[in-house]
Amino acid sequence: MSDKKLQVEKKYLDIKTKAEEIIPLKEDKTVVMVGTATCGKAAGAIDVREAFKEEIKKRELNAEVVEVGCIGHCYAEPLIVISKPGFPSLCYGNVDEGLSKMLVENYLEGDDPCYEFALVALEPNEEFPTFTDFPRGAYEGKIILEQCGLIDPEDINQYISVDGYHALVNALGMEPGEVIETIKESKLRGRGGAGFPTGKKWEFCANAKDPVKYVICNADEGDPGAFMDRSILESNPHQVIEGLIICGYAVGASDGFIYVRSEYPQAVRRINAALEQAREIGLLGENILDTGFNFDIEVFLGSGAFVCGEETALINSMEGKTGMPRHRPPYPAEVGFRGNPTIINNVKTLSYVPHILLKGVDWFKGIGTPDSPGTAVFALVGKVENTGLVEVPMGTTLRSLVYDVGGGIRNEKEFKAVQIGGPSGGCLPESALDLPIDFDSLQEAGAIMGSGGLVVLDENDCMVEIARFFLDFTQKESCGKCTFCRLGTKHMLDILKEITIGQGKRKHLEILGELALDIQNGSLCGLGKTAPNPVLTTLRYFMDEYEEHIQGRRCPALMCPELINFYIVPKKCSKLCSACVGSCPVEAIYTREDGLKAIDLEKCVKCNSCPAACPPEYDAIIKVSPPERVEELEKENA
Amino acid sequence: MNKMISIIIDGKEINAEEGRALLWVALENDIFIPNLCAIKEKARPSASCRLCFVEIEGHPRPVTSCTQTVADGMVVKTRTPEVDRLVTTAFELLLSDHRLGCSKCPKNKACALQRIAKERKLKLKPKRLNKFVKDYPIDDSVDVFVLDRNRCVLCGRCVWADHHIAKVGAIGFSQRGIKRKVSTFGDKLLSDSSCIQCGECVKVCPVGALSFKENHKDKV
Ligand SMILES: Cc1cc2nc3c(=O)[nH]c(=O)nc-3n(C[C@H](O)[C@H](O)[C@H](O)COP(=O)(O)O)c2cc1C
Ligand code: SF4
Ligand code: SF4
Numbered sequence: 001m002s003d004k005k006l007q008v009e010k011k012y013l014d015i016k017t018k019a020e021e022i023i024p025l026k027e028d029k030t031v032v033m034v035g036t037a038t039c040g041k042a043a044g045a046i047d048v049r050e051a052f053k054e055e056i057k058k059r060e061l062n063a064e065v066v067e068v069g070c071i072g073h074c075y076a077e078p079l080i081v082i083s084k085p086g087f088p089s090l091c092y093g094n095v096d097e098g099l100s101k102m103l104v105e106n107y108l109e110g111d112d113p114c115y116e117f118a119l120v121a122l123e124p125n126e127e128f129p130t131f132t133d134f135p136r137g138a139y140e141g142k143i144i145l146e147q148c149g150l151i152d153p154e155d156i157n158q159y160i161s162v163d164g165y166h167a168l169v170n171a172l173g174m175e176p177g178e179v180i181e182t183i184k185e186s187k188l189r190g191r192g193g194a195g196f197p198t199g200k201k202w203e204f205c206a207n208a209k210d211p212v213k214y215v216i217c218n219a220d221e222g223d224p225g226a227f228m229d230r231s232i233l234e235s236n237p238h239q240v241i242e243g244l245i246i247c248g249y250a251v252g253a254s255d256g257f258i259y260v261r262s263e264y265p266q267a268v269r270r271i272n273a274a275l276e277q278a279r280e281i282g283l284l285g286e287n288i289l290d291t292g293f294n295f296d297i298e299v300f301l302g303s304g305a306f307v308c309g310e311e312t313a314l315i316n317s318m319e320g321k322t323g324m325p326r327h328r329p330p331y332p333a334e335v336g337f338r339g340n341p342t343i344i345n346n347v348k349t350l351s352y353v354p355h356i357l358l359k360g361v362d363w364f365k366g367i368g369t370p371d372s373p374g375t376a377v378f379a380l381v382g383k384v385e386n387t388g389l390v391e392v393p394m395g396t397t398l399r400s401l402v403y404d405v406g407g408g409i410r411n412e413k414e415f416k417a418v419q420i421g422g423p424s425g426g427c428l429p430e431s432a433l434d435l436p437i438d439f440d441s442l443q444e445a446g447a448i449m450g451s452g453g454l455v456v457l458d459e460n461d462c463m464v465e466i467a468r469f470f471l472d473f474t475q476k477e478s479c480g481k482c483t484f485c486r487l488g489t490k491h492m493l494d495i496l497k498e499i500t501i502g503q504g505k506r507k508h509l510e511i512l513g514e515l516a517l518d519i520q521n522g523s524l525c526g527l528g529k530t531a532p533n534p535v536l537t538t539l540r541y542f543m544d545e546y547e548e549h550i551q552g553r554r555c556p557a558l559m560c561p562e563l564i565n566f567y568i569v570p571k572k573c574s575k576l577c578s579a580c581v582g583s584c585p586v587e588a589i590y591t592r593e594d595g596l597k598a599i600d601l602e603k604c605v606k607c608n609s610c611p612a613a614c615p616p617e618y619d620a621i622i623k624v625s626p627p628e629r630v631e632e633l634e635k636e637n638a
Numbered sequence: 639m640n641k642m643i644s645i646i647i648d649g650k651e652i653n654a655e656e657g658r659a660l661l662w663v664a665l666e667n668d669i670f671i672p673n674l675c676a677i678k679e680k681a682r683p684s685a686s687c688r689l690c691f692v693e694i695e696g697h698p699r700p701v702t703s704c705t706q707t708v709a710d711g712m713v714v715k716t717r718t719p720e721v722d723r724l725v726t727t728a729f730e731l732l733l734s735d736h737r738l739g740c741s742k743c744p745k746n747k748a749c750a751l752q753r754i755a756k757e758r759k760l761k762l763k764p765k766r767l768n769k770f771v772k773d774y775p776i777d778d779s780v781d782v783f784v785l786d787r788n789r790c791v792l793c794g795r796c797v798w799a800d801h802h803i804a805k806v807g808a809i810g811f812s813q814r815g816i817k818r819k820v821s822t823f824g825d826k827l828l829s830d831s832s833c834i835q836c837g838e839c840v841k842v843c844p845v846g847a848l849s850f851k852e853n854h855k856d857k858v
Contacts, residue, residue, distance in 0.1 A: 305814070322811075327685040327705045480792075480818030483688045487731040490816050491767050511766060518727040521699055521720075522688050 004291065005173030011289045012169040015281055019157035030063035030108055032056075033081040035149050037070035037234040038266055039227070043077035044096065051100035052080075061108050069235020071149030072389035076119060081150070082107060088125035090118045122150070135404045136386060141367060143375050144351035145391045148235035153270050156277040159238040165283055167354035171246045172291045179250040180206055183353065186361045187373050192218055192309075192346030193421075193450050193526070195372070195439035198353075201343060204333040205251040208341035213253040215343040216318075217244050217350055219260040219267070220302050220309035223422035224473060226453045228377045229347040231389055233260070233267035236351075237274040241297060243350030245284065246357065248295045251343055256297040259314055261304055271299055306423075306477035307527050311344045313479070324479045325525035346451075348377055368394030372438035376449065382419075382456035383410050392437070399433040402456055413458040416557075417541070419466060421450030423473040424530030426537030427457070427466060446537040448530060462559035463542040464549055467534045468496040474531040485528030488519040492535060501562040502626075504550040513539055558623040561606040565627040570596050570637050572620035580621060583613030601630065643710035648717070654708050659683065661690050661703040664716065671716055672725055672754040674732075674844050675793040676704045679802070684794055688728045689754065693718045700724055722758070729760050735770040736845075737788035738762060743846040744784075744853040750844035751791070774819070779829035783840045783850050787819055790847035796820060796839035808833040820847075 034040070034049045052065045071079060076093030082103065083089040090113055092103065099117060106112045113128075120137075121128040131137030151158040159165070171179050184199025205213060217240060221229040233240060244256045260268050275297055278284040286294050300318055307313050308323040315337050317323035336342025352374055356364045365373045372394040378401070381387050385407030392401060398418055402408070409415050417427045426447030428435070435441050439449050457466060475489040492515050495508045516532035516539070523529045539546065548554045555563040568580070568589075575595035588603035589610060597620075599610075611621040624630055640656040647669050654663040662678055664671050674687040683704040691700040695713040700721045703714075715721070733751070740746045740762070755762050774787035792811075797820065800809050808831045812821040822831035840848040 326682060327702070476815060478815040480813070480815040481684070482686045483728045483731050486792075486816060486818065487734060487770075488727070490770070491731070491734065494768065515727070518724055522691070522724045522728060524685055524688070 002173065008169045008172050008289050008291060012166060015165070015283075016160055019160035022157045023155070023161055028085055030061070030082070030084040032063060032065045032108075033068045033083070033150070033152075034065060035070055035077065035079045036067040037149075037231055038264075039070055039074045039231070040077050040079065041266070045078040047097055048078045048080065048095050048100050051097040052104060055101050055104040056108065059104060059109055061104070063108050066152045067154070068150060069148045069153050070231045070389065072145055072231075072391070073119070073386070074388035075386050079119075079149070081122065082113075084108065084113075087113055088128060088130075089122040090128065091120050091122060092117050093119045136390070136407070139396065139400055139404045140391055141375055141393045142391045143355050143367070144232060144239065144348060145235075145377065145389060147239070148232065148389075151236065153235055153237055154273050156238060156274065156281070159236070163358065164238055164354075165242055167357035168242050168245055168249075168283065169289065170357050171249055172289060172293060176206065176250050176252060179246065179357070182357060182361060183250070186356045186364045187371070188349065188352055188356060188364070189372060189374075189439060190346055191348035191352075191377070191449075191452070192344075193448065195449060198345065198349055201333050201345075202247065202251050204331070205341045205343050208334055210340050211252075213251055213341045213343075214337045215244060215248045215251060215253045215256045215345075216314070216337065217256070217258040217347060218309060218311065218314060218344050219258055219264075219347045220314060221261060221264075221347075221451065222304075222306035222309045222477075223451045223453050225381055225455065226379050226422060226451045228379055228389055228452055230264050230267050232347055232351055233264070234270055237267075237271045238278070239351045239354060240347055241271070241274055241278060241284070243345075243353035244297060245288070245295055246353050247343055247345065247350060249293055251341075253343070254294045254296070256295060257300050257318070257337075258297060259300045259302050259318065262301040263304060268299060268301065275299070305479070306473075307479045307525070310525050310527060312525070314344065315342065322479075324481050325527070327524060348452075369436065369438045371440060376437050376452065378452045378454040380406050380454050380456070382454075383413065383458040383461075384408065384456045385410055394438045395436040397434050397436055398428065401437065401454070402433070406456065409456065409458050413460065415456070416459055416461055417457045417463065417466075419455040419457060419470070419534070420453070421448040421533070422453040423470045423477075424448065424527065424533050425450045425453065425470075426533045427463060427541065428537065429541040432541075446533065446540060448533065450530075460557055460559060462500075462555050462557035463538045463545045464496065464555075465500055465557075465559050467538040468493065468500055470534040471496060471531065474527060478527065478531070482524040482528060484519045484522040485524070485531060488515050488523075489528070489531050491515060492519070492532065496535070499546065499549045500555075500560045502549065502553040502560075504546075506550060508550070509539070509543075509546055553626045555625045558625055560625075563627065564606065564623045564625045565601055565630045566599050566604060566606065566610060567622055567624050567630050567633055568597050568599060569620050569622060569633075572618050573597055574618050574620075577615060577618065579613045579615055580610040583609040585609065601627075643708065645708050645710070645712040645714065647714045656709065657707050659704055660692065660694075660706040660708050660712075660714065663708050664692075664703065664714075669716060670757050671703055672729070672758060673704065674750055674791050675795065677795060677798050677842075680798060687732070687791065687793055689725055689732075691721045691724045691728075692716050693721055725758060726760060729754060729758070730764040730767055732791050733762060733764060734767045735772050736791065737772060737786075743789065744849035745789075745843075745846035749846060770816075777828050778851070779827040780833060780835050781851070782835045782837055783848060784854065785820070785828060786847050786849075788847075789845055790820055791845055792818055792820070793844060795842040795844065796848055799838040799842045804834070804836045804838040806832060806834055806836070809839065 036045045056063050078095045081091045121130045180202045188198045189195040248256050308317050310325050312326040313323045332342045368374045375391045377391045419427045475493045478485045480486045516536045519532050548556050573596045581589045588600045592598050614621045643656045652667050672689040675684050685705050690703045692703045693715045772788045777785040
């Protein structure tokens with residue numbers, strides 16, 4: 001070991017020893033960890049925290065309540081973990097004030113862990129199953145989410161106690177070139193969407209002649225429905241900070257930035273607190289760990305437009321200009337922020353960096369696929385049982401993600417598609433379910449890894465409407481600078497609208513396809529280039545649905561309001577009930593002379609309230625398409 | 639001056655200064671490539687009109703020639719099926735929200751859109767796409783010129799002239815997406831802006847969006 005390496009190692013040991021002295025030792029104190037990331041808060045985690053505090057105080061117990069981030073099981077928020085000496089750490093879901101009080105009384109004071117309310121244990125034990133005993137846990141493989149929800153994000157000592165900042169020490173003991181070589185060898189690819197090799201990007205930047213360089217963490221996360229970057233920043237900000245410092249050291253920068261959208265106040269607060277703590281113990285600022293390396297990080301608040309996440313728009317925005325993209329090349333790694341070579345990496349990309357330096361290239365390459373090593377993080381939403389943040393090895397199949405990790409389709413409906421990669425991603429059908437999740441396979445199928453949004457769709461989702469919905473987002477987010485994206489997406493959207501209201505024409509399908517390809521090939525930036533993906537993939541895999549809309553004026557999924565009508569099946573309707581009548585906001589439902597209910601179609605606004613109101617034992621209200629089908633049914637049932 | 643190199647455009651050998659933008663090298667050698675937003679003096683081209691596509695050997699897809707610097711031995715084609723397809727669509731898109739009516743336009747016969755249509759045999763009234771109706775009020779509040787946003791192609795040349803030739807800063811782009819437009823600060827009339835009526839912007843407008851009032855005499 002070189003002298004420099006020994007020196008930093010020693011310095012780090014001091015810091016780590018101190019950290020371990022400060023944090024409450026799990027062995028002799030009960031700790032209640034409440035998940036207060038944005039998802040937990042929205043579900044009522046603050047009330048839960050207060051209930052625990054109050055009850056513990058009332059009963060004068062020796063227990064501590066701490067706030068942690070998100071462990072990814074969002075369907076069961078608020079979530080808490082209780083670590084009590086002599087018991088395995090147990091996680092409880094859907095906690096409310098009542099359950100909080102009960103747990104304090106029965107478990108903290110008494111010794112009954114109330115297993116009937118526990119979700120899972122965190123360590124292997126004799127009493128209760130752990131994550132790996134559940135299908136989801138067996139398929140998940142957490143790297144960058146591992147500590148999320150288990151450590152206090154506002155206490156640097158907790159991060160250090162799980163070997164945090166050790167990777168930085170390893171890096172500082174190496175030559176910058178060696179660090180880049182390690183990242184290159186690991187084949188880490190950028191998680192901001194495009195999957196560009198991270199080590200190669202760093203090398204470009206390091207080799208650029210300009211002596212002043214910058215490194216930026218892209219935490220703009222503008223995809224609707226995506227929240228993994230927020231969750232990581234709220235749950236384990238030091239992991240990202242450590243990655244960014246290592247990046248700065250590797251490319252020779254002394255200024256780093258974290259570009260966070262201003263809609264993430266909790267993340268901003270936790271990052272700022274984390275930066276402050278890192279500075280205090282000499283991990284950030286001048287002469288880090290006495291190695292002579294100077295590096296500091298500043299938080300930059302983004303203005304919120306989706307396109308500002310695109311790297312050249314992000315730079316413009318940081319320079320005080322309008323957040324609009326510029327032509328690349330030159331790439332930011334050569335000409336970036338203030339004209340200097342600049343690295344821009346996603347939150348997740350940087351989060352892997354410490355793990356790779358700590359556990360080694362071979363360990364990292366042992367996870368995932370040869371060309372896409374590591375894990376993929378998804379915000380799993382839509383019609384699956386278990387929504388939430390999941391982290392699976394690359395190469396996991398979509399089927400496994402939907403059925404094993406996600407627990408399958410809700411309400412025993414039939415699977416139709418996954419929409420993967422955010423608004424600029426694609427919709428993949430049943431036949432693509434055995435596709436391994438990695439950058440290249442998804443791209444081949446017409447989708448993208450994107451930022452990791454994954455929406456599961458079932459038989460009740462209309463694919464034309466889904467395409468319209470996502471294109472509506474990108475069209476509105478187009479900055480308007482270039483011709484294809486500004487005007488092309490508007491034409492496509494207009495056509496899709498016509499199809500969903502039954503005014504589509506055959507020639508529309510051709511024009512849609514042509515425009516989609518030209519916008520993809522002709523747009524200036526990634527927003528325009530990927531905006532047609534939802535349309536291209538639905539045209540490719542669900543052409544029959546488009547044709548039904550156009551030729552039959554029919555929406556097979558019974559979703560497009562203009563193409564459906566509601567109908568009360570006389571045979572099923574109970575004369576004695578009038579649940580539907582009250583549910584209709586426009587009083588379109590009336591009682592016929594024979595006592596059965598019927599819908600005045602002139603008044604009906606197709607709000608979908610009445611089918612839900614009709615009691616399941618009758619289930620008398622159906623949707624039909626095309627709308628004229630009602631007349632036939634009326635005749636048949638007359 | 640950089641060293642001189644040799645490239646081939648449409649089979650013709652051309653000597654050019656290394657590192658210059660391909661678009662200007664072609665135009666200076668009388669090879670027409672459609673363009674609207676290009677400004678020779680601008681260091682980083684805005685590359686927004688998406689009309690100047692060409693094919694370069696070794697590149698899988700057409701590239702914009704304004705952003706491509708020339709290098710020795712480069713082989714360029716200005717017309718291939720892929721290039722023509724992109725240019726046609728971009729042109730149709732631009733015309734789909736352009737208020738047509740050439741006979742009443744002050745720029746008739748001197749308009750860049752007419753020139754592109756003629757050179758590339760494209761129609762000024764394409765059928766494939768619907769027409770968007772734009773209905774901006776015409777700003778004729780200043781003495782010297784008129785701004786008709788219904789004819790604007792958003793090339794940004796006027797904004798550049800205002801900022802870099804006139805150095806006034808009276809106009810810029812406002813709004814995003816389909817609503818993007820040239821406007822004064824606070825979206826006021828030109829007469830209420832800092833415009834000094836030097837006319838620099840009018841001189842660079844490739845279409846009939848900015849025009850001198852004296853050219854309106856024989857129009858309605
Ligand atoms: C419209 C658009 C939006 C983007 N938004 C983000 C974003 O929110 N976060 C992000 O990390 N990358 C985003 N990107 C990708 C960035 O341009 C850039 O490729 C990425 O930050 C590079 O990081 P990586 O190499 O770690 O993937 C976006 C790209 C486009 C075209
Ligand atoms: S592709 Fe869209 S977002 Fe990107 S520069 Fe063009 S108009 Fe702006
Ligand atoms: S007014 Fe003329 S110069 Fe200005 S952006 Fe419009 S078309 Fe271009």
